[in-house]
Amino acid sequence: MAAADLDPGRALADLRALRELTEDERGAQRVAWTETWATARAWLRERLGELPVDVDTDEAGNLWAVLPGARPETVVLGSHVDSVPDGGWLDGALGVLGGLEVLRALAAAGEPPVTVALVDWADEEGARFGRSLLGSGLATGTLDPDSVAGVHDRDGIALADAMAEHGVDLRAAPRAGARLDRAVAYLELHIEQGPVLERDGLPVGVVTGTAGVERHAVRVRGQAVQGGGFPMDARRDALVAAARLVLAVRAAARDERSRATVGAIAVRPAIPTAVPGECELVIDQRHPDARTLATMLSEVHDVAAAIAVDERVEIDFQRIWSIDPVAFDGDLVALAEEVAREVTGTSARLFSGALHDAAAVASIGVPTVMLFVQSAAGISHAREEDTAPEHLEAAVATLARLTDRVIARATPRG
Ligand SMILES: [Zn+2]
Numbered sequence: 001m002a003a004a005d006l007d008p009g010r011a012l013a014d015l016r017a018l019r020e021l022t023e024d025e026r027g028a029q030r031v032a033w034t035e036t037w038a039t040a041r042a043w044l045r046e047r048l049g050e051l052p053v054d055v056d057t058d059e060a061g062n063l064w065a066v067l068p069g070a071r072p073e074t075v076v077l078g079s080h081v082d083s084v085p086d087g088g089w090l091d092g093a094l095g096v097l098g099g100l101e102v103l104r105a106l107a108a109a110g111e112p113p114v115t116v117a118l119v120d121w122a123d124e125e126g127a128r129f130g131r132s133l134l135g136s137g138l139a140t141g142t143l144d145p146d147s148v149a150g151v152h153d154r155d156g157i158a159l160a161d162a163m164a165e166h167g168v169d170l171r172a173a174p175r176a177g178a179r180l181d182r183a184v185a186y187l188e189l190h191i192e193q194g195p196v197l198e199r200d201g202l203p204v205g206v207v208t209g210t211a212g213v214e215r216h217a218v219r220v221r222g223q224a225v226q227g228g229g230f231p232m233d234a235r236r237d238a239l240v241a242a243a244r245l246v247l248a249v250r251a252a253a254r255d256e257r258s259r260a261t262v263g264a265i266a267v268r269p270a271i272p273t274a275v276p277g278e279c280e281l282v283i284d285q286r287h288p289d290a291r292t293l294a295t296m297l298s299e300v301h302d303v304a305a306a307i308a309v310d311e312r313v314e315i316d317f318q319r320i321w322s323i324d325p326v327a328f329d330g331d332l333v334a335l336a337e338e339v340a341r342e343v344t345g346t347s348a349r350l351f352s353g354a355l356h357d358a359a360a361v362a363s364i365g366v367p368t369v370m371l372f373v374q375s376a377a378g379i380s381h382a383r384e385e386d387t388a389p390e391h392l393e394a395a396v397a398t399l400a401r402l403t404d405r406v407i408a409r410a411t412p413r414g
Pocket residue numbers: 080091092124190
């Protein structure tokens with residue numbers, strides 16, 4: 001594309017317009033399979049309608065805009081316009097609307113040498129039905145439709161029915177995979193959702209991959225007894241054991257790239273006069289290196305066994321969910337770093353502790369890389385989510401130049 005055709009300010013204006021359209025006083029409300037989400041998509045379709053692109057929705061509900069090139073090999077840009085309830089204006093939307101601006105600039109320069117597509121993945125957040133990366137998971141075959149067939153929201157509405165209301169047949173969703181048959185690269189721009197880039201004074205960074213996750217439900221069983229009457233040394237207090245376990249989880253997250261969270265804990269009987277007889281907690285451990293992640297988990301198992309003996313309780317682990325670390329394409333990471341340095345003067349490599357659609361795409365072998373732009377105070381999934389306008393513009397410019405380079409690499413010489 002000609003650099004003159006790119007106007008990152010237009011992406012900013014689009015982001016503000018989408019915010020205006022889909023935000024209330026609590027934040028963005030673009031939850032997938034809701035009316036506001038459909039409104040956001042209709043708005044996006046209108047913007048895409050101004051370009052010489054083919055727009056349609058695949059069998060998994062992902063929205064595609066394809067700018068046909070001289071060759072069928074396809075460079076794919078993508079992210080998601082869906083948000084969590086009371087979410088921010090940039091999470092997902094930046095990647096889609098930044099990609100839209102790149103498409104605009106490419107289209108203005110005439111037919112590109114290879115095909116370029118923009119995808120708005122459906123239901124990345126899993127906010128309503130609890131399954132993240134839904135559209136990208138179904139399209140890449142990393143998510144089996146049968147595994148979500150029985151899933152309901154809080155009101156008892158089945159995921160399949162909510163999808164059907166938006167014209168998507170869950171059983172047919174895997175057919176969406178054909179869209180990626182010609183993909184030679186996948187590029188995704190996203191806010192960092194962490195404090196690292198801001199702390200280091202960098203507008204843009206390059207993501208080397210996404211962390212592996214081990215998520216376990218842990219049940220601690222002691223004995224509920226009367227708190228006023230029972231001596232301290234004879235208790236089998238499930239909450240005291242659980243509290244020690246929480247500290248062990250944190251202690252096992254030793255290096256800079258480790259993440260470990262106990263985000264949920266339930267206590268029974270949960271009254272002031274009873275020693276807790278039972279606790280249930282959920283442990284979420286993450287690391288970009290599979291062996292380190294396995295070590296973190298086994299360390300917690302070992303400490304739990306010792307705590308169980310010490311506190312005379314039973315502790316059982318049940319794996320709820322796990323995913324292997326995903327490494328992005330080494331050549332694309334190096335290229336993205338070079339481009340980020342050219343556009344912003346600096347660059348850095350970082351991994352993503354959070355999951356993104358890019359992980360699903362990378363896991364089926366499509367060369368993939370992500371760009372992160374700094375997030376103010378690292379806050380996301382909240383109305384306060386923000387990034388300085390100049391950094392947003394630098395990020396879109398970086399995505400555009402990276403797309404150009406990737407197109408050039410995908411175009412056979414001669
Ligand atoms: Zn996101």
